[in-house]
Amino acid sequence: MRHRLFRGGVHPDGGKELTRDKAITPVAPGGIHVFPLGQHIGAPCLPLVEKGQEVLRGQLIASPPEGKLGVSIHSSVSGKVRAIEVRPIVGGRALSIVVESDGQAREVDFDERPRWEELSREEILPIVSGSGIVGLGGACFPTSVKLSPPPDAPIDTVILNGAECEPYLTCDDRVMREHAEDIVNGTKLLRRIFPDARVVVGLEENKPEAMEALRKAYDAASLGEVEVKGLPVMYPQGSEKQLIYAVTGRAVPSGKLPCAVGCLVQNVATVRNMYLAVAKGRPLMDRVVTVTGEAVAQPGNYLVPLGTLVADLLEAIGGFREQPGKVIAGGPMMGFALTRLDVPVVKGTSGLVAQLRSATLVEPEQDCIRCGRCVEVCPMGLEPYRLNRLALLEDYDAFVDEGGMDCIECGSCSYTCPSMRYLVQSLREAKRTAGARRRK
């Protein structure tokens, strides 16, 4: 079967050449580390430590309330708990555990499991949850929950998402190239959970080295039946619904989850961390962050302890080459522009992109010229110009009728609009308002 392309999409300038050949480099600037209690989808964790307490790297410092959706949080450094207080984070403020690193990275004794390949589904899932693992693509949905689909929706296809379609980001590319074996071992765990499912790794064709590394690693592990599938380079190829469609030809129905079409998608770095957690007993403590953009002195892929402040990280790698206009957490298509740099790297921080002041968009909105490009590029088959008008009119019933809630907020419409209209921006707001009204 030839892979099929989803409808729509755009080709933003890659920017990946800045970092795609930069090997993952550990950076541990020390100092203050901030662990927000809510850095996953679900209920915020409850702290398990107190102010003044000594903690070790890998120590459990917070866990979700009993019976609530969420995953644990572990300290990424050894040192002392300085405070449990509200701190600035990406997109706001949140109650956080503040640990001051002693710079020694003293670790707890990790509980290795030599017979990890024989563990059952029931044994694997609590380990994944207890190791703080969430979707590392940026969504931060608890992985153990995603691995427990309802019994009436049998999974026949497990897709590993290595698409990394966001411009500038190369962290998943580097993880696939440098840690293919860990991903293969993580795949073995997924096969313990879904023994009958076909496994496909989907990645964009602009990552031939990663494709090669994974194919070799799967062959070496006698898992040649796992398909490593090159997909056309097209944003948003890594969006869950678009990826499932490209790999299987199945369209997830509006308002439904991937399990409705028998699919389960996991980011490649998430799968690698599943293996580290289950086999090596190492919880999620660090992540690879692509620090890049034209304003950064030394763009690269850095292995960063979670909780590290963005400002400390930037300083440790040589700071800015030039005064940046914008610093974006995540990629330029869907990331958040930071208001300040003393926010921590969290589980979902896939990248930090510092744009030059000259490249920073400050274009005023103009009237729609009805060129139809937003309709052409919308991967969900929506009409962003119409939804934009309905959003501005605050006609939320019509907004929902016209499929507004299906918007995946990929930003292709705003990217392509020659009138610089704030399309996805208005849709995002309208979705939130319409969703809140619906729940009432």
Next chain:
Amino acid sequence: MNEKLIVSTSPHVHANSSVRTVMVDVLIALVPALAAGAYFFGLRALVLTAVTALSAVAAEYGWQRLLKKPVTVRDGSALVTGVLLAMNVPPTFPYWMAVIGAVFAVVIVKQFFGGLGKNVVNPALAARAFLLASWPGAMTTWTVDGVSAATALGILKEGGQSLPSVADLFVGHVGGCLGETSVLALLIGAGWLFWRRVITPEIPVVYIATTGLLTWLLGREGFLTGNGLYEIFAGGLFLGAIFMATDYVTSPMTVKGRILFAFGCGVITALIRLYGSYPEGVSFAILIMNLVTPLIDRAVKPRRFGEVSSRG
């Protein structure tokens, strides 16, 4: 390290296109047709184009200043309207009438309805229809090489002179509007617009194919007697199909809608040419379909992702 940072919601990058780049591309695409007009009809063609272009821009500027609205002439849309209007009048058209046409296009057809993006019909074509109704003589005075000559479509309708050859029609050595005669030059412009992705092929292709097919099928002498190829090269079909019917503002937003729109244009053009009292029907066909566009946009929707039933 707490520099002042610019903050906005995503996306933080943008394709390198703006209303201005679109308009500049359209102007570039019009250069071959304009050059052909100057070559076949003399330098007056260029002067006439400059007159309509300048008066269109001046009309927009003056109107927006008068109403104390933001002046948007820099987006280039008024300039495009002005140039397109010149393309749609005879090369001998009096300058003062051309000025009135340009002011009508920009002020009454475009600004009265709210400016760029809000106009219901194509400004240049509506102005052409207005000029045709006001000064039918001046709007139908044709010359070739300085001698008065009927257009190919006029001869087809009324008889009289011998028809120009297909080759003359293709290069543009025939009587007609300033920018419409050279199919070759218009095709070069179309190539530019496709390559720059300013327009997609569905409107020009479907429009021209429908007109060719229908004029061949229905025929001027009866069923299947028409010369479809000759019919599509004659008159303003290529200018209309490539530059006028593809106007973003007045054509549908979806591919399917645009196909329907172009088909409608083709049908009406063929019917007017074969059975109407005017020899040419392109402008009226497009104007009528402009009016149908809101209806098409309401009826024809893109297929939503996940709307189809899943399959395994």
